[in-house]
Amino acid sequence: MTAPEFNNSYTDLPPRMFAQVAPAGSPDPELIALNETLAARLGLSTDWLRSEAGMAMLSGNALPEGAASIAQAYAGHQFGHLSPQLGDGRALMIGEVVAPDGKRFDLQLKGAGRTPFSRQGDGKSWLGPVLREYLDSEFMAAVGVPTTRALAAVATGERVQRETVLPGGIMTRVAASHIRVGTFEYFGIRGDLEALRALCDHVMARHYPEASSPLEMLEMVVAAQARLVAHWMALGFIHGVMNTDNMAVSGETIDYGPAAFMDGYHPDRVFSSIDRHGRYAWSQQPHVAVWNLAQLASCLIPLMGSDQDKAIADATRVVHSFPATYQAAWMDRFCAKIGLFPSAEGKALIDRLLDLMASEQADFTRVFAGLSDGTARDEFLNREAFDDWQHDWQAQSPDTGLMRRTNPVRIPRNHRIEQAIQAAVAGDYAPFHRLDAALRAPFENRAAWDDLSNPPLAEERVTRTFCGT
Known part of the structure; x- marks a missing residue:
């Protein structure tokens, strides 16, 4: 039962790229959930994480030896408008760990208190x-x-002020890194x-x-983001706040x-309550995503050699x-959802199906999941319109097994998440744990x-x- 062995690399970068700051701590912490599968993936001891010392780390009360405890600096275009200084306003990277397979991950406390980047916020969640x-991130995984x-x-055992007074919480987030386009x-x-x-x-x-x-x-960043967004689209996922400070260069959501x-x-x-114009x-x-990547390209052009005209042309080509x-x-994603290999015929069938779905606002998940068990109709x-589509689709001999491996039968539905949150606010975590297990x-x-x-x-x-702030 040992503490995490931190192996920090970000703190080797120039000090102006982050701020050293200690977490605020929690007056009466209670562990709601520990992701034991992920802990094993990272090579972390679940016994230690559940121990007094582990809980002290997860609640921000005391960090183990070797922790970084930094807030990263970054800027960002928010709804197209540049904010020159954002940074981790309610999160602290407590360190990096190297998993048994050699891959490196950040551990970050979200909701750990004020940092130099908090502006007018309290840094809490x-x-x-x-x-x-x-729930969302573990479903995505x-x-x-x-x-x-x-x-x-x-x-945390603390009450935080938002529109009303609400119970506080901290999430320990794991990422390949927290470096963003905004960085x-x-x-x-x-x-x-x-x-x-x-x-x-x-990077x-x-x-x-x-x-x-x-x-x-x-x-490589452009290709990773293209594949990521295609995967989002195939799940009916809406990020809601695709500012440049919310796009990780690693290609993770x-x-x-x-x-x-x-x-x-x-x-x-x-x-999103703040996306009033559907951006x-x-x-x-x-x-x-293309717009965000163009901002990244603009930052990299000065590093691409003395011939800036060529650098601009090369960067533009890559973004395009x-x-x-x-x-x-x-x-690849959508053809698999209807059990076909990519083809022009498959693309035409997908477009027709999405048009039918949009005309009635049919349930995205249930339609695709229902194709393999005959309940989509x-x-x-x-x-009658669906029957016409289905006749043409079945003529392509769709692979039922492929559809079942591709289309989830359940997603983190908004109303279920809200029900789990409201129960948790009242002290009942059972709906959260049930939903987590199902997802x-x-x-x-x-x-x-x-x-x-x-x-x-x-x-x-x-x-x-709504955003969490």
């Missing part, structure tokens, strides 16, 4: 965003989406080429060792905030490679979890989701 991100992970959720922007807008070079070298060594130049790194999965399908669906709607996500990579990944009112087996049909696959009743619908 209430329990709701902790449980939402825990279960369906194979690159994502940050949740190691633990802790109730590059922070130094790019300051003309700090030394920091940009150090950051670029660090290549950590995430893209095959890259030998900033341009090659950009190519990060910062779930107002994220949501669609119930009724419509391409322009928006949930980050489901259908806009690939376009926004996104659509082809995205379309290929989209085809029940999701439509215009069944870790998203492709399995189990009668005991059938209700979790159901769409919300009219009075249960959640139409707006």
Whole structure:
């Protein structure tokens, strides 16, 4: 039973890239959830994590020897407007661990208290965003989406002030790294080429060792983001706040905030309470990803050699490679959802099906999951139109097994998450644990979890989701 052995590399970078700060601590911490599967993946002792010393770390009360305890500096374009200084305002990276397979991961406490980047915030989190991100990120991991992970959720025993007074929480987040497009922007807008070079070298060594130049790194980041967003789209996932500070250069999904999965399908669906003009709607996500990557490219151009005209042309070419990579990944994902290999016929069938779904706002998850068991027709009112589509689809001899491996039967539905949060606020964590268990087996049909696959009743619908601050 040993403490984590931290092996920190980010703190070897120039000190202006982060701030050393201690967590605020928790007056009366209670462990809500410990992700033992993830702990084993990281080579961490679950016995130690459950011990007094482990709980002290997870609650921010005391950190083990070798911890970093830093808030990272970054900037970001938020809804298209540049904020030159953001940074970790309510999160602390407590250190990096090297897993048994040699891969390196950050451990970060979200909701650990004020940092120099907190601006007017208290640096805390209430329990709701902790449980939402825990459920969303672990579901994403279960369906194979690159994502940050949740190691633990802790109730702090403190009350935090939002619109009302609410119970506080801390989530221990695990990531391949927490370096964002906004991290590059922070130094790019300051003309700090030394920091940009150090950051670029660090990212290549950590995430893209095959890259030998900033341009090659950009190519790999663009490809990773194209594949990631295609995977989001195939799940009906809406990130909700795709600011550049919420795009990880590692290609992982990060910062779930107002994220949501669609119930009724419509391409322009928006949930985020702060996205008033649909900038980050489901259908806009690939376009926004390109825009964000263009901001990254702008930061890297000064590192691409003395011929800046050539550097601009090369960077532009790379950013413009996104659509082809995205379309290929989209085809792979969506054709698999209807049991076909990628083809023009498959693309036409997908487009027709999505049009039918949008016309009635049919349930995204239930339609695709129902194709393999014959229940998809029940999701439509215009069944004659669906029957016509189904006739043409079945003529392509779809692979039922492929569909069952591709289409989850349950997702983190907004109303179920809200129910679990409200129960937790009242001191009952059973709905959270039940939902967590079900979402870790998203492709399995189990009668005991059938209700979790159901769409919300009219009075249960959640139409707006919120950031955690």
